[in-house]
Amino acid sequence: MKLKIKTNLLIGTLLASQLAYANVDNGGFENWSGSIPNDWSTIDSGISLSKTTSFVKSGNSAAAVTVNTSTQGSTDFRQSVNVTSGETYNYSVWVYHTEGNVQARLYVNGYQGYSNASITGQWQELTYSFTASSTTRIPVGLRFYDVSGFDGSEIVYVDDFEPHNSTGGGSSSGECSAGTFNLTTDNYGSETSWSIVNSSSSTLNSGSGYSSSTSYSEDVCLDDGDYVFTIDDSYGDGICCSYGSGSYNMVVAGNTVASGGSFGSSESTSFTIGSGPGGSGGTTNLSEYYKSAENLTGFTLKTELFNIINGHTTQSYGDLWTFYTANELDSYYENDGTILDIYSESPNSSDSYIFTSGIDQCGNYSGESDCYNREHSFPRSWFGGAVNPMNTDVHHIFATDGYVNSKRSSYPYGEVSSASYISANGSKVGSASSSLGYTGTVFEPIDEFKGDLARAYFYMATRYENNIVGWDSNSIYADAVLNGSGDQVFETWYLSMLKSWHTQDPVSQKEIDRNEAAYSHQGNRNPFVDYPIFVSEIWGN
Structure with a gap:
């Protein structure tokens, strides 16, 4: 490959300088x-690196x-690395x-060819x-x-990633933030x-x-910097849900900065890379x-979001049934119009059982599949019982199997190491994983809905900013979380877990639709569904 670079250099001084630009x-x-080799800034957990002088292609x-x-x-x-528009670079x-x-x-800039193993x-x-x-x-x-035969550990030697600076040891400053568009x-x-x-109107x-x-x-x-993501549909009917269930999300540096699917001809989302809690910038x-939250970050942003979503119209507890009948239906998995129960839904296979809207409401139950009820994902014992508006706030109250709901009790959400109970879709009750930094019983929903629940908790932390101080004294489980x-x-262990769930399970079309329905139902929105980047702008990465 070095010979190829020398050949390219003969083309002229201009091209030589551009190749150096891409070093x-x-x-x-x-x-x-x-x-860690200097200047290699993104190294994943599934690999480990070390320096070798025994297996070398060139150099030391x-x-x-x-x-x-x-x-x-x-x-x-x-x-x-930097590249210039219109120029060609030969990497090896x-x-x-x-x-x-x-x-x-x-x-x-994407996955290219494979080696021959x-x-x-x-x-x-x-x-x-x-x-x-x-x-x-x-x-x-x-x-x-x-590939076939992999025994769980294998060494591959790597050398001469070209074109490169032969001296190495350059500064790692100015690295871009990696992301994925799905x-x-x-x-x-x-x-x-x-x-x-970007902010210079250049398409990147x-x-x-x-x-x-x-x-x-x-x-x-x-x-x-500041960016605008735009998605277009030439026919003008978006990508969901009249002619298929299309969706998109853009994740940068672990944060969902744009997502959706239901729009008309076009949908644009502005976002900023590089801002953090309490710093300059903001969306x-x-x-x-x-609008009043523009350019804000940290807890200043959180308080302004509280001012925006505060004062929603309090509905009755019975109105939750009406909301579920119209808006808590499966139009995303089996697409059969039955109740979408996050504790029984099996995203990748047929559900073990279904609930018919308005007919299978709890009632009494003795086991799974008997009926569905109203699950306060943020347990009402944590905020003092049947106290409004928290008790009827649909942004955190989901339709769920009554029996599994009872098994969840008022335990914190968490990640289970040893399960004492597993529901039909894989939701678990059991001892908390030691990696959480918490010892006690927790309830773990399936991965498909972890982000949904995390964003419901960020909503509660923001909507009830003026009430939530002191809720930690209402129960031992509230004290463990708040x-x-x-x-x-949130306690640091819980905040870390919620941010992880938020990142790993980006906003879905189901959440977007539910947020719109909740806005119609009670007059306020969940900001963390509309702008997922608010999470990192308030609580950091």
Whole structure:
């Protein structure tokens, strides 16, 4: 590959300078800080790296990558480089397989070619020619994939990621924030297109020409700054839900910055990369409902959101049944119009049982499938009992199986290490996982609804900012979750878990539709469904 670079340099001084502009820092893996090669800023938990001087393609050292997992989403290491619009860059990397049960895949602004895992005991080269469509920064690196025979741990040696700075040791400042755009098209995928535009009105990323009823995942990498994400439908009916159940979400640095599916011709979302709690920045170009919260961050933003959503119209407890009959229906999984119960819904298979709206309301129950009732995800014992408006606030009260609801009791949500009870869809009661930092009994919903419940809790922390101080004294479980304040609200262990659930389970079309229905029902919205980035802007990453 070095010869290729020299050949390219002969083309002229201008191209040479542009190739330097795209250089990979420490691509020869000569410079290390402990077990981390300098300038490689994104290294996942499923791999470990160390310096080797025994298996080297050129220079004095290379990277020994030990792959410890078959979970491929945890086996990346990357950095970002500058590229110039219209220029072509020839990237390559050399890999050395030891056992032949792991593949390496080159990453250049997206996943490119694979190595041949059957070639062991010798170096092989992966190459990709990249033409930049805009002047920006792109991520480059590698991902590792297990193949048949993988025993859970294997070493792959890596060297000469080119074009690179031979001296290495450059600064890691200015790295872009990695992200992913996820799209599921409706029955007319060719009508869908999208773009990300920066504050200078330059289009950094875009996509079009999609197949129908197909899921896509495309990587992006964005520097700190302000952006507008726009999705378009040329026919004018969005991507959900008249002709298929399309949806999209954009996740950057672990935060969902845009999501949806139900719109007309176009939908735009503004977001900011690089702002944090209490810092400068904040989201701009908010919808009219949230206009007064523009440019705010930290607990100042939280208080302004409280001012916006405070004072909703309190409905009766019986009105929750009416809301469920009209709006808590399965139009997303089996799409059969039955009650969508988060404690019994099986997203990837047929439900074990169903509830008919208005007919199977609790009532008495002796086991699962007997009836559905009104589950206060934020237990009402925590806020003092049947006290309004909390007791009838539909933003945190979901239709659920009565028996599973009773098993949940008033336990905190959490992650279970040893289950004493498991519902038909996999919801669990049991001892908290030691990784939570809490010892006690918790209830763990399935992954499909963890983000929904986290955002319901962020809503409660914000909507009742003026009431929530002191709720920690109402019960032992409230005390385990709430820290007695009106700003952070949650104990650190619980806040960390909620933020993790919020990130891992982005806003779904179901949540978007439910939020609209709740707005019609009681006159206020959940800000964290409308703008998921508010979570990190208030409580940090």
